[in-house]
Amino acid sequence: MRVGLIGTGRISDIYLKTCARFPELTIAACGSLNAEESRAKAEAYGIPKTGTPDEIIADPQIDCILNLTIPAAHAEISLKALNAGKHVYSEKPFATTVADGQRILDLAEAKGLKVGNAPDTFLGGRWQTVRKLIDQGVIGKPTGVMAFVGTHGVERHHPNPDFYYQTGGGPLLDLGPYYLTAMVFLLGPIRRVSGMARRTFDRRMIENGPRYGEWMPVEVDTHSQSMIEFSSGAIGSMTMSFDVWDSETPRFEIYGEDGTICIPDPDPVHGANIFQGPVWYRTRAQSRWEFQPRPTGRDDWLVADNTHGFNEDSRGLGLLDLAYAVRDDRPPRASGALAQHILTVMAGIETSAAEHRFVDIDCTCPVPAMLPEGFPASENTSYKDIEHAS
Ligand SMILES: NC(=O)c1ccc[n+]([C@@H]2O[C@H](COP(=O)([O-])OP(=O)(O)OC[C@H]3O[C@@H](n4cnc5c(N)ncnc54)[C@H](O)[C@@H]3O)[C@@H](O)[C@H]2O)c1
Structure with missing residues (x-):
């Protein structure tokens, strides 16, 4: 092509x-x-x-x-x-x-x-492995999911970060697609959402590159929290923020009737937006996580039974x-149909935050x-x- x-x-x-x-x-x-x-x-x-x-x-x-x-x-x-x-x-x-x-x-x-x-990214080895575990029934019927990204935005590393703070930017539209796409790939389409959001700073300073010291106006909310209901009946929560300095909150977990899958990540920015990384799970039959001990560095990230390719940025x-x-x-x-579903979900989260109500997602x-x-x-x-x- x-x-x-x-x-x-x-x-x-x-x-x-x-x-x-x-x-x-x-x-x-x-x-x-x-x-x-x-x-x-x-x-x-x-x-x-x-x-x-x-x-x-x-x-x-x-x-x-x-x-x-x-x-x-x-x-x-x-x-x-x-x-x-x-x-x-x-x-x-x-x-x-x-x-x-x-x-x-x-x-x-x-x-x-x-x-x-x-x-x-959901085509990467890590996410294909998670899907395989779910399809194999390792954690039973999925019942819930949580996703969290807490960063302090992009003005410390992107030389032209303006668009992240203009209409069409913000943590929900920028990072939400990775997490929501992974959720839909793993748990199926979403039928209902709610959200709350805030904007902590009205302007932010570029802190790298040739434009260092320049101030940018912030047009969008920069701290978003949402609740998500899947057509399957599973429910989830998601936090996407450019207003958090640091956190030890897990990045992405899936809960099932018979176990939990954890997609851990030592780097707060890179949870679902990378192709590779470890996958842990614990079932009713186990007393601790599979794939322990906790990996110590990026070289240790490939999990034992990840037989899929694309374990690098692809x-x-x-x-x-x-x-x-x-x-x-x-x-x-x-x-495009998947992307439009995700866009509709994000718009629904924004509408919910603005109108203080649950929003039904009218596309799948x-x-x-x-x-x-x-x-x-x-x-x-x-x-x-x-x-x-x-
Ligand atoms: N930078 C990242 O780490 C990153 C990661 C994943 C996804 N993305 C996504 O990739 C996209 C681009 O991000 P980026 O960081 O490369 O941005 P950038 O500002 O570095 O580059 C944007 C490019 O688009 C061009 N452009 C802008 N408006 C245009 C127009 N109207 N017509 C034609 N060309 C136009 C610019 O000239 C420039 O070449 C965004 O949607 C962003 O969300 C970026």
């Missing part, structure tokens, strides 16, 4: 590294609002062409647009790409409003094109799966299947030999 990359900022490096691992994906051109930045990226990664976003979207040689722009631009770029007949894979959130997300889905449907969306894996989805005419695992989504063992080789390697449709 020939891919045109739009948005050559911070997150693009890991996508470009992942795509370079897979012959199925060719980054044919890249562009952004910053031509110099895009030229440097093209040179660093051997991308043959750069252009303006409109030129890349109009390029007949390109099959799919990889949309790594800032959240406020996601819908505009995705809609333009679909109108030009291209498949789309976008960073999260899917859009900044549910209505825009629905526009993207409707246009893709009308045009017969595929839409995929980050996060694809952002872009969802795009690879989308390439196979195009070939086989099936929905991608990290699908297919729960993605696990990656087959040995993916992508197991997806029929003859793909590379198939003459491209265009």
Whole structure:
């Protein structure tokens, strides 16, 4: 699949590294609002062409647009790409409003094109292992889940952190997709939510890079708490915050009738937004966690029976799966429908906080299947030999 990359900022490096691992994906051109930045990226990664976003979207040689722009631009770029007949894979959130997300889905449907969306972390070895444990019934019927991220925002490490504090940003829309997508992958769709939220600071200072000392206005809530009810009857809670200096609260746990799965993480920022890491579980029959003793460092993270691949940052894996989805005419695992469900859930949490009421979630989504063992080789390697449709 020939891919045109739009948005050559911070997150693009890991996508470009992942795509370079897979012959199925060719980054044919890249562009952004910053031509110099895009030229440097093209040179660093051997991308043959750069252009303006409109030129890349109009390029007949390109099959799919990889949309790594800032959240406020996601819908505009995705809609333009679909109108030009291209498949789309976008960073999260899917859009900044549910209505825009629905526009993207409707246009893709009308045009017969595929839409995929980050996060694809749930395709990583850690989350595939958790799903396998649940499907095998190790903890019995899941009854609850809790997720927690307490950070003090991104202004200490992101050189241009403004968008995190503008409409479309904030911890719920920025980090919520990782945790909620993992929850839906593991426990199924969500049917009802409630939330509370606050904004602790009205402005924040950039504390790194060339813009050090510059103040940014904060347009969004930066501490969000929510309650979640799944269609299965399981219930959960989720805290996503940019206002917490530190915490020892567990990052992600799943409770079942017969046991608990814990997805521990020594790093408060990286719970569900990484592909790899240990998985602990304890059942009725055990007196302590499996996979003890507690890992001491990142090198110890792979759990004994994690037979799945992608135990490293593999952002872009969802795009690879989308390439196979195009070939086989099936929905991608990290699908637009899943992303729209997650966006609707997050909008519901915001509505609940604003209106002080429970909110029913009026859309659902297919729960993605696990990656087959040995993916992508197991997806029929003859793909590379198939003459491209265009
Ligand atoms: N930085 C991270 O650690 C990280 C991690 C995971 C996901 N993400 C997501 O990736 C996306 C991009 O984040 P980033 O950190 O790379 O941002 P960034 O600010 O570093 O880069 C954004 C890029 O998008 C381009 N852009 C912005 N508006 C555009 C428009 N209207 N048309 C065309 N191009 C436009 C900019 O020129 C720039 O190249 C966001 O949705 C973010 O949530 C970022």
